[in-house]
Amino acid sequence: MDAATITSWMREINVAVRAERDHLVQLDAAIGDGDHGTNMVRGFEAVVQALDADGGQPPGKLLILAGRTLVSTVGGASGPLWGSALRSGGRVLGDQPNFDGGQLVEVLAAALASVKDLGTASVGDKTMVDALEPAVETLRARLAEGVALDRALDDAASAAETGMRATIPIQARKGRASYLGERSVGHQDPGATSTALIVRALQKAVGQGS
Amino acid sequence: MAVETRNMRKFLNDPSQVVKESLAGLAAAHSDLVRYDAAAQIIVRKDAPKRGKVALISGGGSGHEPLHGGFVGMGMLDAAAPGEVFTSPVPAQMLAATKAVDGGAGVVHIVKNYTGDVLNFKLAAEDAADEGIKVTSVVIDDDVAVQDSLYTAGRRGVGATVLAEKIAGAAAENGADLTKVTDLVKRVNDRARSFGVALSSCVPPASGKVIFELPEGEIELGIGIHGEPGRRRAALGTASEVVDVMVEAVVTDLKAKRGSKVLVFVNGMGGTPLLELYLVYGEVDKKLRKAGLEPVRNLVGSYITSLEMAGASLTVLELDEELIKLWDAPVHTPALRWGV
Numbered sequence: 001m002d003a004a005t006i007t008s009w010m011r012e013i014n015v016a017v018r019a020e021r022d023h024l025v026q027l028d029a030a031i032g033d034g035d036h037g038t039n040m041v042r043g044f045e046a047v048v049q050a051l052d053a054d055g056g057q058p059p060g061k062l063l064i065l066a067g068r069t070l071v072s073t074v075g076g077a078s079g080p081l082w083g084s085a086l087r088s089g090g091r092v093l094g095d096q097p098n099f100d101g102g103q104l105v106e107v108l109a110a111a112l113a114s115v116k117d118l119g120t121a122s123v124g125d126k127t128m129v130d131a132l133e134p135a136v137e138t139l140r141a142r143l144a145e146g147v148a149l150d151r152a153l154d155d156a157a158s159a160a161e162t163g164m165r166a167t168i169p170i171q172a173r174k175g176r177a178s179y180l181g182e183r184s185v186g187h188q189d190p191g192a193t194s195t196a197l198i199v200r201a202l203q204k205a206v207g208q209g210s
Numbered sequence: 211m212a213v214e215t216r217n218m219r220k221f222l223n224d225p226s227q228v229v230k231e232s233l234a235g236l237a238a239a240h241s242d243l244v245r246y247d248a249a250a251q252i253i254v255r256k257d258a259p260k261r262g263k264v265a266l267i268s269g270g271g272s273g274h275e276p277l278h279g280g281f282v283g284m285g286m287l288d289a290a291a292p293g294e295v296f297t298s299p300v301p302a303q304m305l306a307a308t309k310a311v312d313g314g315a316g317v318v319h320i321v322k323n324y325t326g327d328v329l330n331f332k333l334a335a336e337d338a339a340d341e342g343i344k345v346t347s348v349v350i351d352d353d354v355a356v357q358d359s360l361y362t363a364g365r366r367g368v369g370a371t372v373l374a375e376k377i378a379g380a381a382a383e384n385g386a387d388l389t390k391v392t393d394l395v396k397r398v399n400d401r402a403r404s405f406g407v408a409l410s411s412c413v414p415p416a417s418g419k420v421i422f423e424l425p426e427g428e429i430e431l432g433i434g435i436h437g438e439p440g441r442r443r444a445a446l447g448t449a450s451e452v453v454d455v456m457v458e459a460v461v462t463d464l465k466a467k468r469g470s471k472v473l474v475f476v477n478g479m480g481g482t483p484l485l486e487l488y489l490v491y492g493e494v495d496k497k498l499r500k501a502g503l504e505p506v507r508n509l510v511g512s513y514i515t516s517l518e519m520a521g522a523s524l525t526v527l528e529l530d531e532e533l534i535k536l537w538d539a540p541v542h543t544p545a546l547r548w549g550v
Contacts, residue, residue, distance in 0.1 A: 035296055039297060078326075179434060181362075
């Protein structure tokens, strides 16, 4: 995998959040303030433009550029959270031109650590961590078992989707949904939903490259 | 471009430009007080930076007008960083605002406790520190509708924000140092409590849809300022009954000594006329006196709104002589003006 993998990942995310924009808005309107879909589309639209304008960099630097772009265009909580996540992930790769599955796990693990640190959230709080953490753990475990990368990523994306659905019955403890108390129960978390889209987009991007 | 959906009729040219066009209009209307830096999307006090004066900035999602841009001017804020509707601004905006107003005496960031605002201000404060600017941050969290516990993101920042900006802004104007101004923001936050009620939902321009549906005869108790639903739903009672709930929630949590002097802030959410807000004030005044508190100052009007939402919030601030003096000090901003 190389810089092209990162560019195609960001493009796949852009396509996915565009297609799911109204769904994300609807989920966020139920337990937040209804801007999540709009914010994610604005952010990844800007990321794709930034990568187009500033290509030719190693993959780690592209992730840092993508993260910086999200921080400076999204606002809300998802901007700093995903922005810091991609920047932390990018730093893992330094200037190297290629990376393998094991390093991809480290990129995602660094992203997860930065989200948990900045957002002070854990699994079960009804946030994006509920989708991201199982995805990272599944990818790490499958690769350790010797499963091929594309299959391992497919399992990771499925784990993120399972984690996303698991947010429905729980009460939010972080973010704006936590203000609703028990009334947040029964709604799927919008941040976990967009996170599942982002992991699924990674699986598609890597699949295209192989 | 006419903008009309089944749910709204709004004055818009292009829904995606509503914030920028509104800010340009604010600056055009009050060019004697503020300027609009369109590239950075910030509203800055016309005579900033003022050498040697502690500067105050705030920011947050738009849709709460006149908060915050309307409070930029003499005796209040030095700059405001408005985000998209109901979306916190990005760190670059707060950083630009901080740099635009720093007069060498330090900059206070007044942050409402919403996850997005807190995270983006945190990143901005780190960037400002890297550039050698002294920044302090105070998070406002006065909303008693939210239990402050491990199970929530903590109490929201609502009405106390306006009172803190006015009171600390007056101190900064008088030459108070960074520690003093920061402590005043904290003191107002510590001694103020708020509770909000929605009689209707609101329609963000970008989506064109109401944020939540309120069935006939029902109201939302314990709302924030982003059109999010409240803590619980209740039957619409008389004004006196609704005010009972608000006063009870605020007074119980404030735990002020009997006989304490208080400032009463009855705030409209955007769609409730003064006719009703004064009626509400009358009820609040009576009930507070019955509860042993003495309203000696007040603010009645729509100052921290949720687009066109009908409803009101009550903020009660326990006063002392210093806070009264700073509240009475001159202020000259687009939305608050007295003593000048």
